[in-house]
Amino acid sequence: MPSTAPHSHPQAVALTDGQARRSRRKSARPGELLAAALDLFVEKGFAATRVEEVAARAGVSKGTLFLYFPSKEDLFKAVVRENISGRFVEWNEEFDRFEGSTHDMLRYCLFNWWERLGTTKASGIPKLMMSEAQNFPELASFYQHEVIQPGNTLIQRILKRGVARGEFRPMDFTYGAYLVLAPMLFLALWKHSLGTCCGDHAQLDPQKYLAAQLDMLLHGFGVQTPLMTTPTEHTPT
Amino acid sequence: MPSTAPHSHPQAVALTDGQARRSRRKSARPGELLAAALDLFVEKGFAATRVEEVAARAGVSKGTLFLYFPSKEDLFKAVVRENISGRFVEWNEEFDRFEGSTHDMLRYCLFNWWERLGTTKASGIPKLMMSEAQNFPELASFYQHEVIQPGNTLIQRILKRGVARGEFRPMDFTYGAYLVLAPMLFLALWKHSLGTCCGDHAQLDPQKYLAAQLDMLLHGFGVQTPLMTTPTEHTPT
Amino acid sequence: MPSTAPHSHPQAVALTDGQARRSRRKSARPGELLAAALDLFVEKGFAATRVEEVAARAGVSKGTLFLYFPSKEDLFKAVVRENISGRFVEWNEEFDRFEGSTHDMLRYCLFNWWERLGTTKASGIPKLMMSEAQNFPELASFYQHEVIQPGNTLIQRILKRGVARGEFRPMDFTYGAYLVLAPMLFLALWKHSLGTCCGDHAQLDPQKYLAAQLDMLLHGFGVQTPLMTTPTEHTPT
Amino acid sequence: MPSTAPHSHPQAVALTDGQARRSRRKSARPGELLAAALDLFVEKGFAATRVEEVAARAGVSKGTLFLYFPSKEDLFKAVVRENISGRFVEWNEEFDRFEGSTHDMLRYCLFNWWERLGTTKASGIPKLMMSEAQNFPELASFYQHEVIQPGNTLIQRILKRGVARGEFRPMDFTYGAYLVLAPMLFLALWKHSLGTCCGDHAQLDPQKYLAAQLDMLLHGFGVQTPLMTTPTEHTPT
DNA sequence: CATGAATGAGTGTTCATTCAT
DNA sequence: CATGAATGAACACTCATTCAT
Numbered sequence: 001m002p003s004t005a006p007h008s009h010p011q012a013v014a015l016t017d018g019q020a021r022r023s024r025r026k027s028a029r030p031g032e033l034l035a036a037a038l039d040l041f042v043e044k045g046f047a048a049t050r051v052e053e054v055a056a057r058a059g060v061s062k063g064t065l066f067l068y069f070p071s072k073e074d075l076f077k078a079v080v081r082e083n084i085s086g087r088f089v090e091w092n093e094e095f096d097r098f099e100g101s102t103h104d105m106l107r108y109c110l111f112n113w114w115e116r117l118g119t120t121k122a123s124g125i126p127k128l129m130m131s132e133a134q135n136f137p138e139l140a141s142f143y144q145h146e147v148i149q150p151g152n153t154l155i156q157r158i159l160k161r162g163v164a165r166g167e168f169r170p171m172d173f174t175y176g177a178y179l180v181l182a183p184m185l186f187l188a189l190w191k192h193s194l195g196t197c198c199g200d201h202a203q204l205d206p207q208k209y210l211a212a213q214l215d216m217l218l219h220g221f222g223v224q225t226p227l228m229t230t231p232t233e234h235t236p237t
Numbered sequence: 238m239p240s241t242a243p244h245s246h247p248q249a250v251a252l253t254d255g256q257a258r259r260s261r262r263k264s265a266r267p268g269e270l271l272a273a274a275l276d277l278f279v280e281k282g283f284a285a286t287r288v289e290e291v292a293a294r295a296g297v298s299k300g301t302l303f304l305y306f307p308s309k310e311d312l313f314k315a316v317v318r319e320n321i322s323g324r325f326v327e328w329n330e331e332f333d334r335f336e337g338s339t340h341d342m343l344r345y346c347l348f349n350w351w352e353r354l355g356t357t358k359a360s361g362i363p364k365l366m367m368s369e370a371q372n373f374p375e376l377a378s379f380y381q382h383e384v385i386q387p388g389n390t391l392i393q394r395i396l397k398r399g400v401a402r403g404e405f406r407p408m409d410f411t412y413g414a415y416l417v418l419a420p421m422l423f424l425a426l427w428k429h430s431l432g433t434c435c436g437d438h439a440q441l442d443p444q445k446y447l448a449a450q451l452d453m454l455l456h457g458f459g460v461q462t463p464l465m466t467t468p469t470e471h472t473p474t
Numbered sequence: 475m476p477s478t479a480p481h482s483h484p485q486a487v488a489l490t491d492g493q494a495r496r497s498r499r500k501s502a503r504p505g506e507l508l509a510a511a512l513d514l515f516v517e518k519g520f521a522a523t524r525v526e527e528v529a530a531r532a533g534v535s536k537g538t539l540f541l542y543f544p545s546k547e548d549l550f551k552a553v554v555r556e557n558i559s560g561r562f563v564e565w566n567e568e569f570d571r572f573e574g575s576t577h578d579m580l581r582y583c584l585f586n587w588w589e590r591l592g593t594t595k596a597s598g599i600p601k602l603m604m605s606e607a608q609n610f611p612e613l614a615s616f617y618q619h620e621v622i623q624p625g626n627t628l629i630q631r632i633l634k635r636g637v638a639r640g641e642f643r644p645m646d647f648t649y650g651a652y653l654v655l656a657p658m659l660f661l662a663l664w665k666h667s668l669g670t671c672c673g674d675h676a677q678l679d680p681q682k683y684l685a686a687q688l689d690m691l692l693h694g695f696g697v698q699t700p701l702m703t704t705p706t707e708h709t710p711t
Numbered sequence: 712m713p714s715t716a717p718h719s720h721p722q723a724v725a726l727t728d729g730q731a732r733r734s735r736r737k738s739a740r741p742g743e744l745l746a747a748a749l750d751l752f753v754e755k756g757f758a759a760t761r762v763e764e765v766a767a768r769a770g771v772s773k774g775t776l777f778l779y780f781p782s783k784e785d786l787f788k789a790v791v792r793e794n795i796s797g798r799f800v801e802w803n804e805e806f807d808r809f810e811g812s813t814h815d816m817l818r819y820c821l822f823n824w825w826e827r828l829g830t831t832k833a834s835g836i837p838k839l840m841m842s843e844a845q846n847f848p849e850l851a852s853f854y855q856h857e858v859i860q861p862g863n864t865l866i867q868r869i870l871k872r873g874v875a876r877g878e879f880r881p882m883d884f885t886y887g888a889y890l891v892l893a894p895m896l897f898l899a900l901w902k903h904s905l906g907t908c909c910g911d912h913a914q915l916d917p918q919k920y921l922a923a924q925l926d927m928l929l930h931g932f933g934v935q936t937p938l939m940t941t942p943t944e945h946t947p948t
Numbered sequence: 949c950a951t952g953a954a955t956g957a958g959t960g961t962t963c964a965t966t967c968a969t
Numbered sequence: 970c971a972t973g974a975a976t977g978a979a980c981a982c983t984c985a986t987t988c989a990t
Contacts, residue, residue, distance in 0.1 A: 047284055048372045051985065061951050063987085072985065103459070130430045131282075131368035137434035144431055159458070168458040175449035176458070178441065182423035183416060189426070193370040194377055194385065204415065212412035220457035221396065221405040221413070222340075266974090288960065298976050300962085309960065521758055522846045525964065535972050537966085546964065577933075604904045605756075605842035611908035618905055633932070642932040649923035650932070652915065656897035657890060663900070667844040668851055668859065678889065686886035694931035695870065695879040695887070696814070740953090762981065772955050777982065955987080959980105966976080 030068050030078075032058040037079045042124025042192065046076055046132050073136070080129070080139055083122055088150040095157055102162035103218060109158060110184065110210045118188055118206060126185055127192040152177045183213045267305045267315075269295040274316050279361030279429065283313055283369045283376070314379055320359035322383035325391065332394055339399035340455060346395060347421065347447050355425060355443060363422050364429040389414045420450045504542050504552075506532040511553045516598025516666065520550055520606050547610070554603065554613055557596055562624040569631055576636035577692060583632060584658065584684045592662055592680060600659055601666040626651045657687045741779045741789075743769040748790050753835030753903065757787055757843045757850070788853055794833040796857035799865065806868055813873035814929060820869060821895065821921050829899060829917060837896050838903040863888045894924045 036057035040049040051072050055065040069075040098105050117123055133140035155177040162168030190204055273294035277286040288309050292302040306312040335342050354360055366384075370377035392414040399405030427441055510531035514523040525546050529539040543549040572579050591597055607614035629651040636642030664678055747768035751760040762783050766776040780786040809816050828834055840858075844851035866888040873879030901915055 043371070045368065045372055047282075050983090062985090063951050064949080066986070067950075127367065130364065130426055133430035133434055140431055140434040144434075148431065162458065167460060169456070169460055171452075171458065172445070172449055175441075175446050176453070178423070178446060179420060179449055179453050182420040186415075186419035186423060189367055193367040194381060196371055208409070209412055209415060212409060212416055215408075216413075216416050216457060217453065218457045218459040219406070220453060220455045220459075221399065221408065222455040222457075223404060223406055287958085299960090300976050300978095301974075303961065304974070304976095307961095517845070519842065519846055521756075524962090536964090537972050538970080540965065541971070601841065604838065604900055607904040607908055614905055614908040618908075622905065636932065641934060643930070643934055645926075645932065646919065646923055649915075649920050650927070652897075652920060653894060653923055653927050656894040660889075660893035660897060663841055667841040668855060670845055682883070683886055683889060686883060686890055689882075690887075690890050690931060691927065692931045692933040693880070694927060694929045694933075695873065695882065696929040696931075697878060697880055761979085773981090774955050774983085775953075778953070778955095781982095783981065951988105951990085953987105953989095956984100958983085961981105962979085964976100964978100966974105967972105968974095969972085 029058070029060060029064065033060070033065055033068060033075070034079055034082050037075050038083060038121055038124075041076065041079060041128055042121055046072075046128065046135075051075070076132070077136065077139055080125065080143065083125055084143065084147050086146075086150075088154060091154055092157075095154065102158060102165055102167045105158055105161070106180075106217065107214050109155075110214055111207075113184060114187070114206055114210060118184075118191070123188045124192045126188050130189065151181060155180045180217065183209075266295070266297060266301065270297070270302055270305060270312070271316055271319050274312050275320060275358050275362075278313065278316060278365055279358050283309075283365060284372065288312070310373070310376060313376060314383075317362060317380065317384065320357075321354070321362060322387065325387040328391060329394075332391065339395060339402060339404045342395055342398070343417075343454060344451050346392075347451055348444075350421060351424070351443055351447060355421075355428070360425045361429045363425045367426065388418060392417045417454065420446075503532070503534060503538065507534070507539055507542060507549070508553055508556050511549050512557060512595055512598075515550065515553060515602055516595055520546075520602065520609075525549070550606070551610065551613055554599065554617065557599055558617065558621050560620075560624075562628060565628055566631075569628065576632060576639055576641045579632055579635070580654075580691065581688050583629075584688055585681075587658060588661070588680055588684060592658075592665070597662045598666045600662050604663065625655060629654045654691065657683070740769070740771060740775065744771070744776055744779060744786070745790055745793050748786050749794060749832050749836075752787065752790060752839055753832050757783075757839060758846065762786070784847070784850060787850060788857075791836060791854065791857065794831075795828070795836060796861065799861040802865060803868075806865065813869060813876060813878045816869055816872070817891075817928065818925050820866075821925055822918075824895060825898070825917055825921060829895075829902070834899045835903045837899045841900065862892060866891045891928060894920075 033054060037049070037054045040054055040057065043049075051065055052062045054075070055062045058065075065075070069078060095105075098108070100108075129140065129143050133143075152174070156173045159168060159171065159173050159176050159180075163170055187204065187206060187209055191206075195204060270291060274286075274291045277291055277294065280286075288302055289299045291312070292299045295302070302312070306315060332342075335345070337345075366377065366380045370380070389411075393410045396405060396408065396410050396413050396417075400407055424441065424443060424446055428443075432441065507528060511523070511528045514528055514531065517523075525539055526536045528549070529536045532539075539549070543552060569579075572582070574582075603614065603617050607617075626648070630647045633642060633645065633647050633650050633654075637644055661678065661680060661683055665680075669678060744765060748760075748765045751765055751768065754760075762776055763773045765786070766773045769776070776786070780789060806816075809819070811819075840851065840854045844854070863885075867884045870879060870882065870884050870887050870891075874881055898915065898917060898920055902917075906915065
């Protein structure tokens with residue numbers, strides 16, 4: 001095999017700064033692979049997604065994928081970690097700046113959450129986590145700490161604000177937060193499971209569902225003097 | 238408990254007369270298979286469960302399983318019918334017989350549902366469906382028709398009763414039913430995903446969660462004149 | 475197990491005359507099974523026929539079939555042996571009685587063969603033999619001796635008669651007979667293979683095919699003074 | 712014999728320059744697989760041949776087979792195309808170039824067919840099809856379209872040429888073609904069924920059989936003025 | 949670095965055969 | 970005699986992973 005290694009650059013380009021700008025140098029392979037994998041994992045689930053398909057969608061060969069991720073499971077872990085970074089800092093800041101009623105804040109929270117996350121690919125991650133939590137306990141724990149807890153805390157801040165301002169009744173905030181989260185997660189889960197297969201009756205209009213959810217959160221089903229919650233400028237597009 | 242109970246344990250049958258009525262004895266195979274299948278489906282998911290394993294756990298051979306269930310999907314459907322959809326008749330009858338307030342009825346519904354299903358293996362089925370729906374559209378459709386629809390209808394009957402009796406405010410019943418279902422499903426989903434792996438903070442006390450859920454369903458978070466819902470004897474353990 | 479063997483006739487009915495009237499005594503099981511098996515073997519082939527189906531068509535259980543035939547292969551052997559008994563005696567007698575021209579005799583032979591065998595289930599046996607000959611060499615040999623050879627001999631008698639009477643040219647009778655047999659077998663084979671599946675173009679009209687065959691046998695394709703073979707009263711329905 | 716011959720034996724390739732033109736070298740896998748498949752299909756039938764066995768005989772793993780042929784049926788079709796249907800182009804060209812009498816052409820056709828196909832493993836394919844046609848309608852249809860039809864058409868071209876040149880009598884070409892095909896198929900069928908098991912009397916000398924066939928095709932059995940078919944140099948061994 | 953040919957363990961389903969009753 | 974429940978070997982096809990080039 002004389003002169004059979006054309007164009008080989010064996011002495012690898014010695015990255016000086018470990019992480020910072022890894023997104024452009026050399027090849028953007030890992031990023032493209034992660035994007036492709038997110039798409040497919042969300043679309044078809046972990047088990048049903050073939051690595052070859054991920055590689056194809058990222059425009060590389062199957063072998064290349066295994067160059068970057070030692071196994072399909074590692075790819076999955078990377079995908080989840082990549083996509084659930086800290087949006088909570090930003091959201092907590094929004095909370096701090098908010099000046100309207102807590103009713104409005106809750107409304108804003110729900111619709112805005114759906115708009116920013118629910119309508120994107122990222123909305124598939126909760127379903128992914130739910131499905132694979134048992135198989136990836138360490139990831140589940142990671143998700144619990146990095147997503148569920150902060151989310152719960154943020155919601156609790158809202159609820160506490162409402163109680164503090166006399167807008168909400170006193171409550172157990174831990175469980176109250178879950179009551180707000182549950183329908184949101186349910187909506188995302190539904191969208192990526194039953195909602196995709198049973199065309200007719202299984203359709204849920206997110207806007208209507210969230211509106212109903214909000215109404216119930218604030219007033220319950222019980223008969224009472226209806227509240228005059230006037231929609232404010234915070235109502236999302 | 239006459240000897241016709243579907244889940245009759247085999248060793249309990251104790252046939253006194255050897256042959257005469259061999260037309261009913263048959264074998265407890267189907268029941269054992271259904272139990273084994275429920276265990277494994279919930280534990281590992283539909284796709285990841287091997288029929289051979291189900292058969293082995295039921296103490297029969299792979300061939301025997303296919304004697305009773307023509308396919309893996311049929312086995313799954315039988316499991317769902319045995320544990321969920323087959324019970325709607327009974328639940329609707331309970332609804333018809335119920336005489337208390339609709340508040341009580343909703344309370345009874347929630348706690349009773351958790352007691353009868355939530356605490357059993359069957360509570361894993363919703364998670365199962367969420368996970369596998371995309372990859373098994375046939376099963377998803379089946380579940381939609383045999384579980385989601387009837388469940389939704391049953392909840393709607395309760396809500397309509399409440400409205401008719403002046404206990405609940407008018408509402409969009411379709412979405413109202415989802416609002417009741419969502420937290421129940423969330424509880425079941427949680428138990429079988431995040432709840433199993435992240436021991437500490439991820440624990441949700443079902444009773445407290447359901448109580449919070451009920452309170453919110455009836456009154457919302459908003460500040461209002463407290464309702465006089467008198468807890469009745471129907472409240473389960 | 476007291477008195478558990480009802481109606482048992484253990485001391486088997488001791489057939490005095492081995493074979494003669496085995497068709498009525500006791501049960502007609504074996505005969506019905508053989509008939510059912512012939513139907514199904516011809517229709518679907520040996521491998522694709524399930525013993526359960528044979529038993530069902532004969533109105534007995536699968537277990538009963540194995541009571542009479544130790545294995546599926548044995549059943550096959552019995553079917554072939556049962557159905558290719560000596561029709562040749564009768565046909566040779568017909569030959570002896572025949573008084574017309576040998577042209578007419580050949581015509582009569584072809585059309586009559588098709589009518590009496592080709593249109594019945596028995597026409598499927600050649601195909602069966604062809605398909606399974608390798609797997610049942612002893613049967614193939616049996617078939618060779620009991621069917622092929624006598625058939626060949628009978629055809630040769632016709633050809634020799636034709637030559638002796640100056641109607642046919644001299645020829646190698648062994649191969650001549652095969653030339654007559656080949657299209658007949660071909661017709662039967664076709665009917666039970668390609669003819670059954672490819673509806674349109676694969677259809678062969680037996681009457682036209684046999685007529686063409688006869689014409690060619692007598693005259694060939696070559697240009698010659700056409701013979702005045704006037705169809706006689708022997709032309710079949 | 713340039714290196715593009717489809718059946719090129721692997722050890723013969725002897726790459727001189729390691730990499731440069733690696734785009735053509737590929738591997739001899741498909742050819743080896745087709746050869747192994749032909750052997751086994753002919754030997755044991757389509758249904759009874761296990762793909763793993765084909766792969767093993769070709770010296771590759773089961774997975775590799777499916778790398779080249781998406782399914783067992785596709786493998787079969789490839790075998791048929793490689794050995795039969797792919798050659799009709801060549802045969803039609805031979806027809807176009809032929810300049811002798813149509814008698815000679817028919818002779819050439821028969822003997823050449825036997826030499827090129829009859830003496831090879833490929834001669835087992837017709838029997839294969841006859842046996843499996845009912846159980847694999849897709850294959851039957853394929854064979855009908857890719858083999859039967861073109862073969863029939865080719866024969867018809869010969870017959871029509873004979874009639875056009877005044878060598879053959881007018882006839883129904885469809886059935887005429889079958890009359891030519893039938894004995895050829897019979898010969899191939901015989902070789903692979905009865906011919907294999909009943910050593911002694913079941914032997915058919917192909918040369919003599921074909922000669923008899925040809926003689927009969929041209930002249931029939933009837934007494935007539937002998938034709939002056941001068942055997943030409945085209946007569947094969 | 950990148951490729952893609954090769955692998956082989958794994959799985960749902962069928963069906964001839966057995967045997968306790 | 971007759972049954973039918975039970976068996977388990979067999980088989981086509983998939984896909985994550987490896988590795989020579």
